[in-house]
Structure formats: C-alpha cells, structure tokens
Amino acid sequence: MEEKLKQLKEKLAVVADLQAAAALLGWDQQTYMPPGGAEDRGHALGTLARLAHEHFTADEIGSLLGDLEPYAASLDADSDEACLIRVTRHAFDKETKVPAEKVAEFAFVTTVAQGAWEEAREKSDFSIFQPHLEKIVALRREYADYFKPYDHVYDPLLDDFERGMKTADVKAIFEQLRPLQVELLQAISERPQVDDRFLHLAYPEKDQWDFGVDVVTHFGYDWKRGRQDHSVHPFTQTVHLGDVRITTRFDPERPASMLFSTMHEAGHAMYEQGVAPRLARSPLAGGTSLAVHESQSRMWENLVGRSRAFWTFFYPKFQKVFASQVGNVSMEAFYKGINKVEPSFIRVEADEATYNLHVMLRLELEIELMEGRLAVKDLPEAWNARMRDYLGLTPPNDSLGVLQDVHWSGGMIGYFPTYALGNLISVQLWEKINQDIPDLESQIAAGRFDGLLGWLRQNVHSHGAKFGPQELVQRVTGSKIDPMPYVRYLKTKYGDIYGL
Numbered sequence: 001m002e003e004k005l006k007q008l009k010e011k012l013a014v015v016a017d018l019q020a021a022a023a024l025l026g027w028d029q030q031t032y033m034p035p036g037g038a039e040d041r042g043h044a045l046g047t048l049a050r051l052a053h054e055h056f057t058a059d060e061i062g063s064l065l066g067d068l069e070p071y072a073a074s075l076d077a078d079s080d081e082a083c084l085i086r087v088t089r090h091a092f093d094k095e096t097k098v099p100a101e102k103v104a105e106f107a108f109v110t111t112v113a114q115g116a117w118e119e120a121r122e123k124s125d126f127s128i129f130q131p132h133l134e135k136i137v138a139l140r141r142e143y144a145d146y147f148k149p150y151d152h153v154y155d156p157l158l159d160d161f162e163r164g165m166k167t168a169d170v171k172a173i174f175e176q177l178r179p180l181q182v183e184l185l186q187a188i189s190e191r192p193q194v195d196d197r198f199l200h201l202a203y204p205e206k207d208q209w210d211f212g213v214d215v216v217t218h219f220g221y222d223w224k225r226g227r228q229d230h231s232v233h234p235f236t237q238t239v240h241l242g243d244v245r246i247t248t249r250f251d252p253e254r255p256a257s258m259l260f261s262t263m264h265e266a267g268h269a270m271y272e273q274g275v276a277p278r279l280a281r282s283p284l285a286g287g288t289s290l291a292v293h294e295s296q297s298r299m300w301e302n303l304v305g306r307s308r309a310f311w312t313f314f315y316p317k318f319q320k321v322f323a324s325q326v327g328n329v330s331m332e333a334f335y336k337g338i339n340k341v342e343p344s345f346i347r348v349e350a351d352e353a354t355y356n357l358h359v360m361l362r363l364e365l366e367i368e369l370m371e372g373r374l375a376v377k378d379l380p381e382a383w384n385a386r387m388r389d390y391l392g393l394t395p396p397n398d399s400l401g402v403l404q405d406v407h408w409s410g411g412m413i414g415y416f417p418t419y420a421l422g423n424l425i426s427v428q429l430w431e432k433i434n435q436d437i438p439d440l441e442s443q444i445a446a447g448r449f450d451g452l453l454g455w456l457r458q459n460v461h462s463h464g465a466k467f468g469p470q471e472l473v474q475r476v477t478g479s480k481i482d483p484m485p486y487v488r489y490l491k492t493k494y495g496d497i498y499g500l
C-alpha cells in the first residue's frame with residue numbers, strides 16, 4: 001500500500017505542476033502580458049487545463065483510489081494520507097461523472113454568454129443576456145443531475161465551491177440572518193449619517209502603495225514567498241506554496257480602495273502561505289473552500305483593518321503621510337468614516353452592514369432559478385423587488401441591478417453564498433481567537449500581529465484542504481457555521497458608531 005500511495009502522490013504532483021504552470025500564465029495574463037499575447041495565451045491555458053484534467057481523471061488514478069480506500073479506512077481519519085485519499089476521491093468523482101462533451105458545451109456556452117453579458121450590461125438591456133442565461137440554467141440543472149441522488153438540485157453546484165455544504169444549511173443560516181440584518185440597517189438609516197468627505201480626496205498613488213505594503217508587512221505577509229503587482233481587479237494567485245502573489249489597484253475615485261484591497265488580498269495570500277509545506281504539490285495544498293478563504297481576507301480587511309485597535313497604531317503614521325488629506329481629521333472621525341454604512345446598488349462597493357444582503361438576494365434567486373420556480377425572463381423584476389425589500393433601493397436600470405456581476409455569465413451558480421459565509425466564519429473564528437488570546441486587541445494596538453497570525457496558522461492555515469468548510473469551522477470553534485456571532489459583531493460595532 002505504501003507503494004501505491006507513493007504512486008498516487010507522484011501522479012497528483014504532476015497535476016499540481018501543470019496547474020502551477022497555468023497559474024503563472026494566468027497571473028501574467030492579468031499583470032504584464034502585452035495585448036498581442038491574448039489569443040495564444042488562451043490556447044496555452046486551454047491546453048494546460050486539458051492536460052491537467054486528463055492526468056487527474058486517468059484510469060490509473062481511479063484504480064489507485066479504489067485500491068487505497070480500504071487502507072485509508074484503517075488510518076486515522078485526520079491523517080494527511082486519509083484526507084488526501086478522501087479529498088482526491090471527491091474531486092475525481094466530480095470530474096469524471098460529467099461527460100467530456102457536456103463540459104465542452106458548457107465552456108462554449110459560457111464563453112459566448114460572457115460577450116453577451118458585457119453587451120447587455122453596457123446597453124443596460126437584460127433581453128440581450130436572457131437567452132444565454134436560460135441555456136446556462138438548463139445546463140446547470142443537467143450538471144446537477146449527474147450527481148443524483150441529491151437532497152436539493154442546488155447541492156452539487158454549491159459543493160463545487162464549498163465541499164460538503166448543503167443548500168438546506170445555507171438556507172437556514174441566511175433565513176436566520178436576513179431579518180436581523182434588515183432590522184439593523186433600518187435602525188442605522190434613522191440615525192444621522194457619518195461624514196466621510198476626507199475619503200473622497202486625491203491621495204497620491206505611490207504613498208498609498210507604500211502604506212499598504214507597510215501594513216501587510218506588519219501583518220506577516222511573507223515577501224520572500226510573494227510579491228505585489230498592479231492589476232485591473234485585485235486578486236491573489238498561488239503558483240505554489242512558495243510563491244503566493246497579490247495584486248492591487250489604484251482607484252482615483254476611491255482612495256481607500258487600494259489600502260483595504262491590499263489587506264484583503266494579503267489575507268487570502270497568508271492563508272495559502274501558511275499551508276503546511278508537507279502538503280505541497282497535492283490537492284491538499286491550498287485553502288479548503290472559497291468561504292474559508294474569504295473568512296481570512298475579510299478578517300484582515302475588516303475585523304483588523306477597520307478596527308479602532310488597528311488605527312490606534314497606524315493612524316499617526318497615516319496622518320503623517322497624508323497630512324493634507326486627514327491632518328485635521330481626528331482618529332475617531334476617521335474610524336467612523338471608513339465604517340460608513342450606506343445602502344447602494346453595487347455589491348462590490350457595499351459596506352459590512354449591507355454586503356450580506358446583496359449576497360442573500362442572489363442566493364435566493366439562484367435557488368429559485370434552479371428549482372424552476374423563477375423564469376429567467378422574470379429575473380430583473382424579482383431582483384428589483386428584493387432590492388427594495390432588503391436595501392430600500394430600486395435600481396434605475398439593469399446595469400445597476402441584475403446585470404452587475406460577471407458570475408452568472410460564466411456559469412458560476414453556487415458561488416455567491418461563499419462571500420457571505422466567509423463573513424460569518426470570520427467572526428466565529430474571531431470570537432474564538434479572542435478567547436484564546438485575551439489581549440489580542442492590545443497586541444494589535446501595539447502593531448503586533450504575530451499572535452493572531454500564529455493562531456490562524458495553527459488552527460486554520462496549516463490544514464490546507466484536509467477538512468471541508470463545515471468540518472473545519474466545527475473543529476476550530478465547536479459549532480458549525482453560525483450567523484449569530486456576526487450579528488452580535490455588527491450590532492456592537494454599528495451600535496457604537498451610529499449611537500443605536
């Protein structure tokens with residue numbers, strides 16, 4: 001069995017190497033590639049993806065898994081080996097149950113749909129996108145059917161992003177969360193608004209960059225195993241565990257954007273940098289799910305980066321660098337400004353108190369589409385009705401409404417809930433961290449983040465993808481994903497800022 005395990009690991013390492021090559025090409029595509037490289041880069045990435053898929057779904061992997069599974073059952077279920085075999089089997093089944101021609105059809109339909117979505121968004125005309133989305137929904141239903149029996153048609157889609165998570169769990173979490181968030185938002189809207197005019201001034205790009213670098217260096221982002229570059233949309237790209245890169249962007253209209261997105265991406269990157277090196281070049285070498293990933297990025301961005309403790313240390317530095325912008329702004333006013341709550345149309349610009357409502361709206365619509373209870377043609381109306389109910393706003397057009405996000409055109413149904421789940425997990429972990437490190441706040445106020453990062457490394461990062469999201473959260477906090485810590489956090493934070 002030792003020999004078979006070794007063979008499996010070697011074959012999986014080849015897949016990991018192909019994925020590393022694709023990752024680097026993908027990173028380059030979004031940073032330095034000249035425009036003329038686009039077409040052939042697309043071919044190169046397509047070839048690498050195909051090769052990785054072929055190697056991973058090869059019959060030898062299937063028979064090695066079959067041989068090793070009885071052996072895995074005799075191992076400690078938490079051991080690297082047992083987890084590797086379990087996680088590989090799950091991914092293997094996912095990649096082999098759908099016929100290759102269906103995968104190709106889906107790739108084609110979504111490629112065409114992206115172009116249609118871009119045009120529809122530009123013209124704010126949903127009817128251009130509608131037939132494409134109808135095809136995508138039909139194909140996603142077919143996809144789900146390859147994984148029958150399921151409890152819910154949305155389960156196989158959700159599982160692509162959150163291994164093992166069920167639609168029923170997500171629904172229960174969000175049904176508990178939504179009325180509490182709507183109620184909080186209502187209470188905030190009745191209070192005087194905070195002033196954040198100082199965040200709408202020009203801040204020099206280089207100073208912003210340097211400040212962001214200083215912050216994430218303090219956090220513990222490892223520059224010997226990473227680097228930062230510019231890109232249109234900020235992202236983190238793991239090439240392999242020794243090379244986890246981040247990008248940021250300069251947005252002259254929103255000077256705080258670079259600062260907070262740098263913290264956000266560093267949060268993603270530190271998760272990957274913290275995976276145990278012994279898991280390298282295997283399916284366990286990375287974050288376990290999008291929600292757990294987002295819990296890390298949102299923790300550093302919001303729970304740390306938008307806290308009083310953090311700015312107790314950094315605000316004097318910030319004021320010195322940006323003297324003409326905030327020289328006369330007190331720390332208290334600054335703190336309130338960066339935490340301003342204001343319902344808006346666009347998800348990616350939403351603050352902490354409104355963000356999850358944007359996500360819940362999408363999740364509910366996705367589930368109804370998949371269940372066949374909502375027709376694609378009725379989607380804009382359903383979207384606008386929920387925007388009114390949850391955020392008190394009516395989008396003036398579809399570009400600011402149902403057409404704003406790229407995900408559906410790419411066929412990514414099941415992705416949105418991960419954003420909100422990440423927020424919830426971040427605060428669940430935070431409560432536990434504060435129990436384990438009672439002076440966490442004063443450490444942060446002194447510019448020390450090693451206690452926090454060390455805790456995350458030990459309890460979350462080092463495990464890589466060994467445990468699914470629910471299992472990981474349960475192991476670390478003692479309960480499954482639970483919205484109540486997040487609600488408590490929002491109520492305390494915004495109760496203080498808005499005097500509720």
Ligand code: CO
Nearest residue numbers: 264268294297
């Ligand atoms: Co993120």
